[in-house]
C-alpha cells in the first residue's frame with residue numbers, strides 16, 4: 001500500500017495552517033492592541049509631562065513676576081522718597097533685603113549710562129570698567145527709550161562675567177525726569193527657578209531646558225551651551241525646536257539634538273520671551289510598553305503553540321473517520337471485506353464521500369458484471385457464446401474429474417439453415433436462431449449450459465449424468481422440441497435439427513468431448529438429419545486420445 005509521508009498528511013497541513021493562522025492573527029492582534037495602548041499611553045505620558053512643564057513654566061512666570069514686583073516697588077519707594085544721589089541710592093538698596101534674596105546683584109545706572117552703585121562687588125572698580133560700556137547696552141537704551149522696566153536678553157555680565165539676564169526699572173523724579181535705572185541680574189547658572197526646574201526632570205535621562213524665543217539657551221544640563229543660539233550650534237535647530245520657536249506649544253515624539261528618540265515638550269511663557277522645554281527619552285518614557293510588547297509577542301507565540309497542539313488534536317479527531325474510510329477501502333480492494341463495511345450513516349462530508357465511494361463501487365461492480373455478461377453472451381440469442389461455453393466446459397471437465405460424475409455434450413446444427421436464409425431472408429434466419437435457442441433452453445435443465453457455437457451450430461453441456469445411457473433421451477427431447485413449426489413466417493416454418501452427443505470418459509478434455517460430439521453430429525447428418533446420434537454409446541466413451 002502506498003504510504004503517505006507524515007508531512008503530506010492533511011493533519012500536518014491543517015496543523016501548520018492552524019498554527020500559522022493563530023500565530024499571525026495573534027501577532028497582528030497583539031501589534032494592533034499594543035499600538036492602541038502605545039498611542040494612548042504616549043498621549044497620557046505626553047500630556048502628563050506637558051502638564052508638568054506648564055506648571056514649571058507657571059511657577060517660573062510667577063517667580064519672574066515677583067522679582068519684577070520687588071524691583072518696581074523698590075523703584076517706586078525711591079521715587080517717592082526722592083532718593084536720587086548715589087550714596088543714598090546704595091543705602092536704600094541695601095535696606096531692601098528681598099533684592100538680595102531675589103537677585104544675584106542690583107545696580108543703579110544714571111541717565112547717562114554711568115554705573116552709580118552696585119550692591120555686590122567693588123562699586124568703584126565696577127564704575128571704572130562699566131562707565132564707558134553701559135550706555136551702549138541694549139537693556140539700558142530700551143529702558144530709557146520706553147520709560148518702563150523690561151527683561152533683558154541673556155548676556156554675559158560686564159561686572160561678574162557670569163551669564164545673566166537683567167530686570168530693569170527706571171526711576172523718575174516727580175517732574176518725570178529719569179534719574180537712574182535700576183538693573184537687577186539673575187545668574188543663569190545659579191538661578192533658583194532653574195534649580196526648581198531641574199528637580200522636575202523626568203526619569204533618569206530626561207531633562208528640562210529654557211531658551212529664548214530667539215533660540216538663545218538660558219538653561220540646559222550642559223552648562224557649556226549657555227548663551228549659545230541653537231541655530232549657531234552644530235547640526236542647527238532640530239525640527240521640533242523650530243516649531244516651538246515659530247510658536248508651537250505642546251509635545252511631540254521626535255529626536256533631540258543628540259539624536260535620541262524622545263518625547264519633547266515646549267511651553268512659552270506669557271510674560272517673557274522664554275520657552276521652557278522638556279526632553280524625555282522614549283526608551284525610558286515608554287519602558288513599560290517595550291516590556292509589554294515583548295510579553296505580548298512571547299505570549300502570542302505560546303498561544304499559537306497551544307492552539308497548534310489543540311488544532312492537531314482536533315484535526316486528528318475530525319479526520320479519524322477519513323482514516324477509517326481509507327482502511328475500509330483498502331481492505332475492500334484487497335478482498336478482505338465486502339463493500340458493506342463502509343459506514344453510510346454519517347451526515348457530514350465524510351458520510352457523503354463514503355456514500356459516493358459505495359455507489360461508485362457498486363456501479364463499477366454492476367458494469368463489470370454487465371460487461372462480463374456481454375463478453376460471455378451471444379448477442380443475437382442471449383445464450384452463452386462459444387468462449388463462455390468453452391470456459392464452462394473446461395470447469396465442468398475438471399469438476400467431473402474430481403466428483404466422477406458423468407458429463408455429456410450435445411453438438412447441434414439446424415438442418416438446411418442456408419436454405420432458410422436464402423428462401424426467407426436473413427432476418428427470418430435470425431428469428432429462427434432466436435427461437436431455436438429459446439426452445440433449446442426449455443428442452444434442457446436450467447443447470448445445463450446452452451451456447452451458440454457458431455452460425456447455426458449450438459452446444460449443450462449436461463452435468464450430473466449417471467451414464468451415457470441418458471444421452472439418447474436428451475437428444476430425442478431436443479429433436480422433438482423443434483418439431484412444432486417456427487412462428488417466423490406466415491403459416492409457420494418447419495425447422496429441424498441434427499444432434500450429435502458424446503459422454504465423457506476419465507481422460508476426457510474439452511477438445512476431445514467437442515470433437516466426439518461433432519463427429520456424432522456428422523453421423524446424425526449423414527443418417528438423414530432431424531435426429532440425433534450418440535457417439536460411442538455402444539462402442540466407447542469419448543477420451544482424449546480419440
Ligand SMILES: Nc1nc2c(ncn2[C@@H]2O[C@H](COP(=O)(O)OP(=O)(O)OP(=O)(O)O)[C@@H](O)[C@H]2O)c(=O)[nH]1
Nearest residue numbers: 413414415416417418419421426427429430455456
Ligand atoms: N441468419 C443468419 N444466418 C447465419 C448466421 N450465422 C451463420 N448463418 C448462415 O447459416 C448457414 C449455415 O449453413 P451451413 O451450416 O453451411 O449448412 P446448412 O444449410 O445448415 O446445411 P446443413 O448443416 O448441412 O444441414 C450459412 O448460410 C450462414 O451464412 C446468423 O447469425 N444469422
